[in-house]
Amino acid sequence: xxxxxxISQNQGVAIFEQEQTFSYAQLCLAAMQRAEGLGATRQLVLxxxxxxxDTLTTYLACLVAKHPVILLSSSLSDDVVxxxxxxxxxxxxxxxxxxxxxxxxxxxxxxxxLAVMLTTSGxxxxxxxxxxxxxxxxxxANSICQYLGMKPDDRALTALPFAYSYxxxxxxxxxxxxxxxxxxxxxxxxxxxxxxxxxxxxxQLTGVPYSYQIYEQLRLRRQKWPHLRIMTQAGGRMPPxxxxxxxxxxxxxxxxxxxxxxxxxxxARMTYLPPELALQHPDSIGVPIPQGEMLILDEQGKPLTxxxxxxxxxxxxxxxxxxxxxxxxxxxxxxxxxxTGDLGYRNAQGLLFxxxxxxxxxxxxxxxxxxxxxxxxxKQHGWDVVCCGEDQKLCVACVCVxxxxxxxxxxxxxxxxxxxxxxxxxxxxxxxxxAGKIDYPALNAQFGVA
Numbered sequence: 423x424x425x426x427x428x429i430s431q432n433q434g435v436a437i438f439e440q441e442q443t444f445s446y447a448q449l450c451l452a453a454m455q456r457a458e459g460l461g462a463t464r465q466l467v468l469x470x471x472x473x474x475x476d477t478l479t480t481y482l483a484c485l486v487a488k489h490p491v492i493l494l495s496s497s498l499s500d501d502v503v504x505x506x507x508x509x510x511x512x513x514x515x516x517x518x519x520x521x522x523x524x525x526x527x528x529x530x531x532x533x534x535x536l537a538v539m540l541t542t543s544g545x546x547x548x549x550x551x552x553x554x555x556x557x558x559x560x561x562x563a564n565s566i567c568q569y570l571g572m573k574p575d576d577r578a579l580t581a582l583p584f585a586y587s588y589x590x591x592x593x594x595x596x597x598x599x600x601x602x603x604x605x606x607x608x609x610x611x612x613x614x615x616x617x618x619x620x621x622x623x624x625x626q627l628t629g630v631p632y633s634y635q636i637y638e639q640l641r642l643r644r645q646k647w648p649h650l651r652i653m654t655q656a657g658g659r660m661p662p663x664x665x666x667x668x669x670x671x672x673x674x675x676x677x678x679x680x681x682x683x684x685x686x687x688x689x690a691r692m693t694y695l696p697p698e699l700a701l702q703h704p705d706s707i708g709v710p711i712p713q714g715e716m717l718i719l720d721e722q723g724k725p726l727t728x729x730x731x732x733x734x735x736x737x738x739x740x741x742x743x744x745x746x747x748x749x750x751x752x753x754x755x756x757x758x759x760x761x762t763g764d765l766g767y768r769n770a771q772g773l774l775f776x777x778x779x780x781x782x783x784x785x786x787x788x789x790x791x792x793x794x795x796x797x798x799x800x801k802q803h804g805w806d807v808v809c810c811g812e813d814q815k816l817c818v819a820c821v822c823v824x825x826x827x828x829x830x831x832x833x834x835x836x837x838x839x840x841x842x843x844x845x846x847x848x849x850x851x852x853x854x855x856x857a858g859k860i861d862y863p864a865l866n867a868q869f870g871v872a
Contacts, residue, residue, distance in 0.1 A: 425560040425598060426485040432600035434574065438622065439475045439605045446600070449475075453482035457489070459522070460514065465489045466530050466751070468512040470496040470503065473580035473607050478593070480516045481584075485556060490532050490751065492539045492551065493585040495856045510748050532751050539745060540587055540686050552587075552686045553742040555755070559594055561738035562689035565711040566595040569694055570626075570652055570680065576601035577649075578626045579618055581610065581633060586857040588656050591690035592628055610636045623649040630657030632858035634664060643671045650675075656682040656691065658859055659776065659794075661801070662704040669700035683707035683776065687760050689739040692716065693774055706773045707766075713737050716774055718767060730777055733762045765792075785813045786843050805829050808852050810866050816844040817869040823848045845869055 430450045437444040444452075456479055460467070467489050471477045477496075484491035492510065494503065496518055507515070507525065515523045535555040542550055566572070578596050580603065582589030596603050604622050608614035610633055618624070627650060629637065634655060637643075653672060655665075665681055672679035679700060684691035693716065695708030710716045714737035718726045740758040745751055766776040778794035785791070793809040800807045800818075805825040811817040816839070820826045826846050833839045833846075853864035 423560075424485075424556050425563065425594060426482065426556070428560065429482070429597045430486075432574075432597070434600065435602050436597065437475050437478065437603055437605060438577075442475075444475060449479065449482070452479040453486055456480060456483035457487035460487060460489055463529065464532055465513040466510065466532075467491040467514045467516060468494065468503075468506065468510070468525075469516045469585075470494050470498070470518065471584040472496040472518045473584050473589075473605050474518050475605060476518050477516075477584055478605070485537060488537075490536045490539065493590070494541065495583050495585045497583075497856050510745075510751075530748070530751065533742065533754060535742065535755065536751060538590075540585065540590070542686055542744075551745040553745050553751070553753075554689055555742055558689045558739050558741060560598070561713060562591060562691060562711075563594040563598040565713055565739070566591060566691060567599045568712045570595075570654070570678075572596070572599045572601060572626075572652075574600035576625045576652075577604060577623055578602075578628070579604050579615070579622070579624045580606055581615070581628050582630070582657075582858075583856055587686040587690040588628070588630070588684065588857070591684075592626070596626075610640065616640070619647070625649055626652040626654070628654045628656075630858040631655070631660040631664075632854060634660060634668070638664070643667070647675070647677075650677055652678050652680070654680045654682055656684050657857065665700060665704035669697070669704060672697065673701070681706075681708065683774075685760065685762060687741045688714075688735055688737070689741070691739075692735045692737070692760075692762075695773075699773065703773055706769075706775050708773060710735070710774075711737070711739075714739070716768075719761070728767070730765055730767045732780060733764045733766045733774070733776070735760045735762060784811050784816060786816055786839060791816065800829065803828070803832070808860060808865065810862055810869065810871065812871050814843060815869075815871065817866070817871060818844065818846045819849045819852060819865060819868070820846060821849060821852060 432446040435443050436446045436449045467484050469480050469491050471493050511526055513526055515525055536553055537556040538554045539551040542552055578592050604618055606618055668679050678697045681695040682691050683693040691711055692714055693707045693710050695706055717734040718731040719734050720726050720731050736759040740760045742755040743753055763780045764776050765778045766774055768774050778792045782793040797807060797809050806821045808819045826848050830846050833844050853861040855861045
């Protein structure tokens with residue numbers, strides 16, 4: 423059964439937005455009416471998405487009528503939008519709360535299963551897209567509902583962007599199981615976000631590591647949230663000490679706290695850490711989601727029984743493949759196996775751990791440096807840094823001016839690096855994408871690295 427078919431069978435209230443409520447019947451009717459306006463022939467839709475009922479009805483309209491839809495954040499610059507339009511020539515452009523604009527009547531050809539396209543993490547400045555099927559979306563949503571134990575009386579708050587794979591998975595999973603969603607464009611730095619969290623029976627709160635920084639700054643753990651029963655974290659590695667803080671607090675508050683690991687290429691989620699294990703293993707990404715499997719590969723691509731290797735995920739939620747040009751939209755599905763680019767291992771208890779990125783490696787004077795590991799070493803010294811760079815140039819951004827001089831001395835004296843091999847700068851803030859992740863291309867640009 424498709425994601426749309428499962429959603430269309432649900433009853434009760436689906437969406438809360440401002441002072442309005444929309445039932446599943448109203449939501450599905452609005453989606454079908456919007457689909458009729460696009461015609462019977464499959465069309466390519468570019469949807470500039472925000473966290474609104476209007477965006478949601480357009481998204482569902484594309485699913486019901488089998489129109490492939492490119493999801494982009496409505497906050498992206500016009501330059502990025504125009505680049506995607508030039509590359510993929512979409513038939514329709516939808517902006518929130520605006521009438522749709524027909525850009526071309528040209529007939530395109532698509533793979534039968536193509537449904538949704540998302541930008542890869544950090545690629546909002548280029549045309550590379552992840553091609554997903556409705557079966558990918560449904561498989562991942564079903565797995566999420568299963569391991570989180572979601573129920574129709576659950577309600578989520580849209581704490582993440584609609585066009586971000588993690589945010590979209592929250593929406594898909596709640597709609598699939600007949601739960602409800604409170605939609606808002608207010609983020610955790612805005613008063614409206616907290617007002618909704620306090621006044622509505624929100625049962626599930628999500629966030630990336632940056633979100634949890636904000637939750638800490640605004641003292642989420644010093645307040646009572648009687649309706650909250652699930653908290654989830656994905657979108658990058660959160661420091662184990664913060665995971666431990668939340669695991670302890672959530673255990674005291676009878677909230678299930680899930681650390682998760684995923685990628686856009688696998689429709690958001692691939693592993694989860696059962697809440698009861700977070701206290702003992704706050705640095706673990708847990709176990710594969712239902713219907714998924716994680717392999718660990720050596721440098722030749724062969725499975726390892728132990729030791730560190732590349733994490734490779736396989737399951738029904740793995741993408742059809744990438745697209746870089748219009749002609750790629752007709753390509754058939756790849757093998758449902760994803761080489762993640764992350765290094766990791768599995769312990770004796772079957773728990774998975776990530777140790778770094780294959781591409782987060784550089785060579786300095788012939789010695790390989792793992793940038794993630796070096797960042798962790800710096801944190802042990804109390805230095806708040808983010809690293810990037812290329813072979814023969816280590817780039818380190820400090821967010822505190824007092825950390826720069828001891829870090830430079832450490833690189834010269836402890837690691838014996840010549841000053842020509844590294845550059846340390848102080849920044850007001852680490853650049854981040856609209857989803858709250860570190861924007862490495864923007865950071866590299868500050869150092870003059872391609």
